[in-house]
Structure formats: structure tokens, C-alpha cells
Amino acid sequence: MISSMVSIPADGPTPDRPRWRTQTEPPHTPLRPMWCCRACGHPWPCSTARLLLRTEYEKNAAGLSIYLAGLMYKAMRDLYHLNPHDGQSPREMFERFIAWGPFRRSII
Numbered sequence: 001m002i003s004s005m006v007s008i009p010a011d012g013p014t015p016d017r018p019r020w021r022t023q024t025e026p027p028h029t030p031l032r033p034m035w036c037c038r039a040c041g042h043p044w045p046c047s048t049a050r051l052l053l054r055t056e057y058e059k060n061a062a063g064l065s066i067y068l069a070g071l072m073y074k075a076m077r078d079l080y081h082l083n084p085h086d087g088q089s090p091r092e093m094f095e096r097f098i099a100w101g102p103f104r105r106s107i108i
């Protein structure tokens, strides 16, 4: 069977961005497996993380989209495992992780 020959996808990117740091506060990076922000507690990416990511990837929009898509994949695995019945829908996950990014386009 072909499906047994297909390798399992890798775990995706390391959620260590945005890389901007201060000496006194935790970074606005995701805290797994809940995917809330380490610094402010909002669902990641919080507004500060989005701003910092846009700045960090200012000259690499495709890289930001790839990074966000990889993290959405990781977050879906974590969050659907934690809350398999009434978590965010795939559409809500797309809007949370990708739709705000550089290649915004309606999915309808």
C-alpha cells in the first residue's frame, strides 16, 4: 500500500520567533502545547508577535508564510490533541496563524 511508504512529516519549524528579546520580559513566542504567548498570555501570535514577525521578515515575506504555516500545523496537532471536540475550527486556525500574514487572500 502506498500510504505505508509515505514518510510522516517532520515536526516543523522551531517556534522561537520573533527573536526580539528584552533583558526583563519573556519573549512573545508561543508556549506549547497551549499556544498562548509567553509574555502576554494571549493566543499566539499575539498582536506584539505579529508586529515583531512582520519586522523580522520584512524582506522575506515568503519565509514568514512558510514559518506561520509550519507553526499552524504544529498548533493544530497540539490543540486538537488537547481539545479534540470543541477547539478552534480549521478556518479559525487559518485566520489566526496565516490570514494576517503577508499573502492575505480570502479563503472563500
Ligand SMILES: [Zn+2]
Binding pocket: 028, 029, 037, 038, 039, 040, 041, 042, 046, 047, 048, 049
Ligand atoms: Zn504576546
